Amino acid sequence: MQSFRSLLYRFSTMTTLPSSAPDSTVTKKPTRDVLLVSIWRGEADEGDFEAHSVPAHDNQTVLDVVSWVQQHADPTLSYRFACRVGMCGSCAMMVNGEPRWTCRTHVSKVADDGALTVAPLRNLPVIKDLVVDMDPFFDKWVAAQAVHHPSHSRADPMQPVSTQTPERISANEAIECINCAVCYAACDTVANQPDYLGPAALNRAWALINDEKDAARQEILDAVSGTGGCHNCHSQGGCAHYCPNELNPMASVAGLKRATAMRFFKGR
Numbered sequence: 729m730q731s732f733r734s735l736l737y738r739f740s741t742m743t744t745l746p747s748s749a750p751d752s753t754v755t756k757k758p759t760r761d762v763l764l765v766s767i768w769r770g771e772a773d774e775g776d777f778e779a780h781s782v783p784a785h786d787n788q789t790v791l792d793v794v795s796w797v798q799q800h801a802d803p804t805l806s807y808r809f810a811c812r813v814g815m816c817g818s819c820a821m822m823v824n825g826e827p828r829w830t831c832r833t834h835v836s837k838v839a840d841d842g843a844l845t846v847a848p849l850r851n852l853p854v855i856k857d858l859v860v861d862m863d864p865f866f867d868k869w870v871a872a873q874a875v876h877h878p879s880h881s882r883a884d885p886m887q888p889v890s891t892q893t894p895e896r897i898s899a900n901e902a903i904e905c906i907n908c909a910v911c912y913a914a915c916d917t918v919a920n921q922p923d924y925l926g927p928a929a930l931n932r933a934w935a936l937i938n939d940e941k942d943a944a945r946q947e948i949l950d951a952v953s954g955t956g957g958c959h960n961c962h963s964q965g966g967c968a969h970y971c972p973n974e975l976n977p978m979a980s981v982a983g984l985k986r987a988t989a990m991r992f993f994k995g996r
Contacts, residue, residue, distance in 0.1 A: 762783065765846065767845075767857070768847040768854075770856075771857075777845065782796050789834055790830035790831075790834075791830035791831040794858065806858060807858040809830070813831065814972065817909075820909060820913070822847040827850065827913035829908065829972045848860045849909055850914075871956075872952055872957075873948040874936065874948070877942050878943060879943035880941075889940060889941065896938065898938040902932070905931055907928065910971060910972055911927040912927065914967055916962070917961060917962055928977065933948050933951070934980035935980070937949065958988065961985075963978055963981075
């Protein structure tokens, strides 16, 4: 997991936010040619929103706006991005109070009367400005045993895996997660219960339990049925609503609840 973190952190102009930042206020009236943008500035739990007037353009994304501020108004602004085309998920931020990939969020769809508020992802520690510390997010993947446990070595012959079994279909429905933490930021259970493993880690655990190539399915069930595990989910659905890849972590968590309950009544 460390190598992935290192890769993610490389692509930075960097920054992050407290789980609940104060509301910003915009005093000037926006015009059709200008966006009034409030951007969170600060470190850890100390900071405030800073207002900027940004030229408005057709097909402008929120990431374009943040980049304009850093390039033309305040070069000290820290934020994170990489691919700019919705492949990496590293540019996720809170936009008008909702977690989004800023590279694929068009201003025209989210601006409130020509105004935008941009803040770091909720539920993660703020490093600086719009950059959050992703370590707690990935640590929970490890805690959920949501990493592949090989059942064969490279010396063994490759074994075919049917794509049509119910288990493989369930696994396939959960594997497109790119670790952007949008679902984690959207989760009210995480906000109120910091030790909750979160929808992304549990979604991955469900994919592995349904993967016949994984050799530690019982260990995964042990990990997700304990403190902070799947039974803490309140099924509010924020994770599924906001997932940019249209995954349904809530359904994965429901699958884990069924699997752990069945194992309990069967006595393992």
